[in-house]
Amino acid sequence: MNQPAAASPPRDAAPAIELKGICKAFGPVQANQDVSLSVEAGSIHGIVGENGAGKSTLMSILYGFYEADSGSIEVKGKPAAIEDSADAIGLGIGMVHQHFMLVPVFSVLENVMLGVEGGALLAPGKRRARKEIARIGEDYGLKLDPDELIENLPVGVRQRVEIVKALYRGAEILILDEPTGVLTPQEADALFDILRTLKERGETVILITHKLREIMAVTDRVSVMRGGKLVATRETAATNPAELAELMVGRKVLLQVDKQPREPAEVRLAAEGLTVVDGQGVERVKDVSFSVRAGEIVGVAGVSGNGQDFLLEALAGIRAPARGTISILDLQISPERPADPAEVRRHGAGHVPEDRHAMGLVMNYTAEHSLMLGYHRHPRFRRSWLLDAGAIRRHAARVLPEYDVRPAEPRLRSADFSGGNQQKIVLAREMDEHPQVLLVGQPTRGVDIGAIEAIHRRILALRLAGCAILLVSFELDEIMSLADRIIVMNAGEIVGTVAAEGADDHELGLMMAGIRPGEQKAA
Amino acid sequence: MSAAEFWLLFVLLLDATLRVSTPLMLAAMAGLFSERSGVVDISLEGKMLGAAFAAGATAYATGSPWLGLAVAIAVSCFMGGLHAFATVTHRGDQMISGLAANMLAAGLTVTLGIAWFQQGGDTPPLPAEARFSPLNFPELAFLADIPLLGPYLAPVYTELLSGHNLLVYVALAAVPLTAWVLMRTRFGMRLRAVGEAPSAADTAGISVAAMRYQAQLIAGLLCGVAGCYLAIAHSANFVPHMTAGKGFIALAAMIFGKWRPKQAMYACLLFGFFEALAARLQGVEIAYIGQLPSNLITALPYILTVILLAGFIGKATAPAAIGTPYVKGR
Numbered sequence: 001m002n003q004p005a006a007a008s009p010p011r012d013a014a015p016a017i018e019l020k021g022i023c024k025a026f027g028p029v030q031a032n033q034d035v036s037l038s039v040e041a042g043s044i045h046g047i048v049g050e051n052g053a054g055k056s057t058l059m060s061i062l063y064g065f066y067e068a069d070s071g072s073i074e075v076k077g078k079p080a081a082i083e084d085s086a087d088a089i090g091l092g093i094g095m096v097h098q099h100f101m102l103v104p105v106f107s108v109l110e111n112v113m114l115g116v117e118g119g120a121l122l123a124p125g126k127r128r129a130r131k132e133i134a135r136i137g138e139d140y141g142l143k144l145d146p147d148e149l150i151e152n153l154p155v156g157v158r159q160r161v162e163i164v165k166a167l168y169r170g171a172e173i174l175i176l177d178e179p180t181g182v183l184t185p186q187e188a189d190a191l192f193d194i195l196r197t198l199k200e201r202g203e204t205v206i207l208i209t210h211k212l213r214e215i216m217a218v219t220d221r222v223s224v225m226r227g228g229k230l231v232a233t234r235e236t237a238a239t240n241p242a243e244l245a246e247l248m249v250g251r252k253v254l255l256q257v258d259k260q261p262r263e264p265a266e267v268r269l270a271a272e273g274l275t276v277v278d279g280q281g282v283e284r285v286k287d288v289s290f291s292v293r294a295g296e297i298v299g300v301a302g303v304s305g306n307g308q309d310f311l312l313e314a315l316a317g318i319r320a321p322a323r324g325t326i327s328i329l330d331l332q333i334s335p336e337r338p339a340d341p342a343e344v345r346r347h348g349a350g351h352v353p354e355d356r357h358a359m360g361l362v363m364n365y366t367a368e369h370s371l372m373l374g375y376h377r378h379p380r381f382r383r384s385w386l387l388d389a390g391a392i393r394r395h396a397a398r399v400l401p402e403y404d405v406r407p408a409e410p411r412l413r414s415a416d417f418s419g420g421n422q423q424k425i426v427l428a429r430e431m432d433e434h435p436q437v438l439l440v441g442q443p444t445r446g447v448d449i450g451a452i453e454a455i456h457r458r459i460l461a462l463r464l465a466g467c468a469i470l471l472v473s474f475e476l477d478e479i480m481s482l483a484d485r486i487i488v489m490n491a492g493e494i495v496g497t498v499a500a501e502g503a504d505d506h507e508l509g510l511m512m513a514g515i516r517p518g519e520q521k522a523a
Numbered sequence: 524m525s526a527a528e529f530w531l532l533f534v535l536l537l538d539a540t541l542r543v544s545t546p547l548m549l550a551a552m553a554g555l556f557s558e559r560s561g562v563v564d565i566s567l568e569g570k571m572l573g574a575a576f577a578a579g580a581t582a583y584a585t586g587s588p589w590l591g592l593a594v595a596i597a598v599s600c601f602m603g604g605l606h607a608f609a610t611v612t613h614r615g616d617q618m619i620s621g622l623a624a625n626m627l628a629a630g631l632t633v634t635l636g637i638a639w640f641q642q643g644g645d646t647p648p649l650p651a652e653a654r655f656s657p658l659n660f661p662e663l664a665f666l667a668d669i670p671l672l673g674p675y676l677a678p679v680y681t682e683l684l685s686g687h688n689l690l691v692y693v694a695l696a697a698v699p700l701t702a703w704v705l706m707r708t709r710f711g712m713r714l715r716a717v718g719e720a721p722s723a724a725d726t727a728g729i730s731v732a733a734m735r736y737q738a739q740l741i742a743g744l745l746c747g748v749a750g751c752y753l754a755i756a757h758s759a760n761f762v763p764h765m766t767a768g769k770g771f772i773a774l775a776a777m778i779f780g781k782w783r784p785k786q787a788m789y790a791c792l793l794f795g796f797f798e799a800l801a802a803r804l805q806g807v808e809i810a811y812i813g814q815l816p817s818n819l820i821t822a823l824p825y826i827l828t829v830i831l832l833a834g835f836i837g838k839a840t841a842p843a844a845i846g847t848p849y850v851k852g853r
Contacts, residue, residue, distance in 0.1 A: 063726075065851070086728035101723040103716050104843070114716055115727030117709040125709075 014077025016041040016204040022071035031057040049225030050448035094166025109146035156187035185509035264293035268468035273324035284310035299483030307492035317344035350430030354441030368396035368410035403428035420451030490514035544795030549749035550773035553742035560738035561718035565621035568770025569628035574599040574750025576632035579646035579761030596747030603743030614848030644763035655756035660685035702784040718842035
């Protein structure tokens with residue numbers, strides 16, 4: 001490194017990563033198109049873009065998952081050929097994947113040393129790894145119990161294991177792919193502190209995210225990707241969320257939704273002492289009571305896996321309650337008298353499931369069939385006991401453009417639409433029935449900023465029309481901007497209910513971690 | 524019957540248990556390697572059968588049990604390689620591939636047997652020197668002379684510990700060896716990682732496909748020894764369908780043992796004990812019951828398999844990635 005480099009440009013240090021003209025196509029789809037990116041050593045570099053903008057592909061090329069069709073990679077000023085992850089690791093590149101790459105039944109120690117055991121027998125390597133984990137823990141403030149099994153650790157700690165794993169392999173360049181998706185705001189803040197420490201220690205961090213707030217909070221520079229191209233790189237201090245959003249989408253985006261006041265009317269959805277158990281008999285929802293009124297959006301905030309899915313399934317009639325009652329309009333559901341989803345729909349309640357792939361759509365159905373799933377018994381789709389193909393086609397032809405599903409092609413397979421458009425199909429199906437009550441789970445998960453805006457407008461329009469809406473989301477921002485009241489769930493219980501107006505994300509974050517409002521001041 | 528006589532009967536029963544359990548233990552360890560790597564292996568049966576035929580035919584043709592063993596292992600490894608090629612390289616359905624291997628072995632061994640030896644599918648009986656014969660430990664005459672315990676200890680040594688062929692001891696050694704490889708070596712840890720979380724292993728720079736191929740080859744090796752044992756150590760020739768479901772019983776034992784070597788061995792011994800007991804009870808009058816129908820007795824191990832798997836296994840903890848071909852980048 002210290003040799004006098006006559007030919008290289010006069011700089012203090014070579015960039016940690018230099019990508020030049022990277023192109024990558026999957027079939028007809030150009031995932032990366034002539035992408036050039038330079039990441040300064042010792043900086044935190046953000047990469048933002050919508051889903052499908054090519055950020056993950058680019059990082060996968062850098063980490064050796066895919067090979068670029070053309071273009072070159074330089075690591076620390078030297079040309080690098082990265083053919084698999086082992087090459088990347090050898091060059092000091094570490095990656096923290098969005099879905100953690102950990103073996104759940106292995107201990108922290110085993111996970112950290114996996115792949116770099118240092119010998120055919122494990123014992124000496126384990127001793128060495130144990131010492132090294134302790135050292136990394138000291139140096140970077142990443143304390144871990146090496147003998148705990150991954151499956152017993154909360155997600156925030158698992159992520160820490162991933163970071164330690166990368167550092168153990170000698171990573172000097174750390175790529176984090178959507179690292180905050182599963183974290184509470186407090187855990188996310190803790191992660192940002194860790195990233196800053198890493199930077200102080202001279203590590204280079206690449207942060208991939210679609211959350212602009214995170215970019216603003218922690219990065220030094222930010223690159224924006226759109227449609228497979230890198231459209232801009234900015235100093236974070238010299239830009240703002242509005243500009244970045246515009247660069248991501250290619251047009252002006254309203255980050256704030258325009259919510260009109262509306263006085264809530266009668267109660268349309270209520271749960272009393274509702275308890276829901278899973279297949280193993282574990283209580284996933286515990287003694288929950290709340291109500292949603294006409295013209296009101298009640299948001300259910302919480303970290304994924306705290307019973308929200310079971311709550312929605314119980315309300316939608318998919319899962320019978322173990323105790324307590326549910327009333328939806330004039331339908332009463334109790335353990336003695338369970339309902340099925342068709343009955344709930346018949347009474348005027350729509351349901352947009354959290355997982356559109358598993359529950360919302362049959363991926364192999366055409367759009368027109370996906371648009372009547374669950375309503376296929378409705379007389380307007382039937383001619384006596386046969387389906388009325390003409391009516392189904394006409395319905396799809398009307399609804400698809402109305403809900404801005406692109407392409408508005410009734411015969412296209414559901415699987416062939418992008419995530420955002422699949423979600424619009426589900427929403428269109430449920431909203432077009434003019435429901436009195438709407439249960440919505442994660443309406444914008446994996447959906448582009450542009451489509452998010454449209455989906456939010458739709459939900460708000462339904463509220464104005466007097467629908468009672470229960471909104472489950474793991475995106476606190478989404479809940480705070482749409483809901484009138486916010487219920488916070490932790491471990492199946494309601495920790496507290498707050499009015500959305502004037503709600504504070506710090507306070508909500510603590511509640512999501514299970515700390516009740518009264519206890520916060522004491523703490 | 525004196526106590527010492529009864530004890531001798533019991534020791535002989537345990538001795539038979541060990542003989543019957545040997546192929547089960549080998550096949551169960553084979554299944555363990557395969558399944559811990561994430562590949563379902565119902566083809567233990569077919570591998571054993573193919574190996575048994577290979578051993579019988581080779582030992583007859585060459586007169587050497589060692590060549591019989593080598594060819595048995597080669598055939599079984601080849602079948603394991605085929606299974607890997609179908610399920611790992613081409614991501615085929617592991618059940619179907621295993622089923623195909625079983626059918627192939629069942630059909631091909633008989634067909635080749637008839638074509639080569641014209642004895643209805645059997646291979647010709649082998650002379651003693653073409654088989655693995657019993658190894659007798661040096662006599663320990665003083666054992667019988669120990670006061671009080673002597674009559675009890677002596678048969679344990681002479682009948683139970685001594686007097687088995689080499690492959691029985693190989694099977695017994697295979698269990699701790701499997702446990703050691705799985706838990707204490709780099710190879711074992713990587714194998715388990717591939718079976719539990721293949722994408723985690725892949726991102727750690729471990730080739731999922733290479734690990735699964737190696738697991739299949741080890742499974743082939745162990746099944747090869749098991750098949751060889753059946754044809755030229757336990758018996759004196761190959762007989763069509765001589766595995767008679769042993770591969771499936773081994774698979775059941777492995778699941779019953781929750782994919783752990785030692786527990787799987789105990790399960791194998793339990794199944795073996797019932798099989799030995801069934802053989803022992805054949806034609807014996809039992810007080811108040813009379814003679815047990817022989818069909819029922821032979822069915823005992825299989826009935827036991829069903830009951831144990833259905834009721835007593837508890838929460839089965841299969842390797843998380845079992846049965847799913849690994850697709851990169853997902």
